[in-house]
Amino acid sequence: MDTNALELLIPLTYIPGVALLIMSTSQRYSYVNSTIHEFSEEECRIQTDRVKQELRRAHLFRNSLLALYLSVVFFSLGSLVAFLVNAWGITTSTAVLEIATILGVFCIVFAVAKLAAESILSLDIIKRHARRHEDKTDDSQ
Numbered sequence: 001m002d003t004n005a006l007e008l009l010i011p012l013t014y015i016p017g018v019a020l021l022i023m024s025t026s027q028r029y030s031y032v033n034s035t036i037h038e039f040s041e042e043e044c045r046i047q048t049d050r051v052k053q054e055l056r057r058a059h060l061f062r063n064s065l066l067a068l069y070l071s072v073v074f075f076s077l078g079s080l081v082a083f084l085v086n087a088w089g090i091t092t093s094t095a096v097l098e099i100a101t102i103l104g105v106f107c108i109v110f111a112v113a114k115l116a117a118e119s120i121l122s123l124d125i126i127k128r129h130a131r132r133h134e135d136k137t138d139d140s141q
Contacts, residue, residue, distance in 0.1 A: 011078050011079045011097065014104065018071050018075075018108065022068045029061035032057045050125075053121065057121055060115070060121070064114035064118070068108070071108045074104035075104040079100075082094055
């Protein structure tokens with residue numbers, strides 16, 4: 001394997017970082033799903049805002065996970081196709097590798113944007129809970 005062939009595998013170096021994002025995001029997604037399932041029917045009718053917020057979080061997590069999975073696909077396929085073309089001795093440009101890498105990076109940026117939106121939403125939920133708690137303690141005094 002010459003140096004050029006090794007360069008074709010560079011997008012695969014992104015995968016461990018993406019895998020860490022996938023693991024943490026899927027754990028948080030699982031927690032949101034558990035929270036939604038814990039609501040009883042009565043709570044869902046009473047706390048429609050809370051349910052809507054949790055569903056919004058679940059959608060953000062799902063979209064980010066899909067984007068992260070797609071980035072792994074693009075990085076892997078780009079490297080695989082470019083490596084196989086190089087291994088077979090076919091002279092070609094690295095256009096496939098470059099396009100797949102760019103698509104993979106765009107998927108990561110999209111996923112991170114969705115995770116940032118979820119973080120903002122989570123902070124908003126925490127602030128609302130804190131305000132409700134403060135209101136309850138003010139009423140009891």
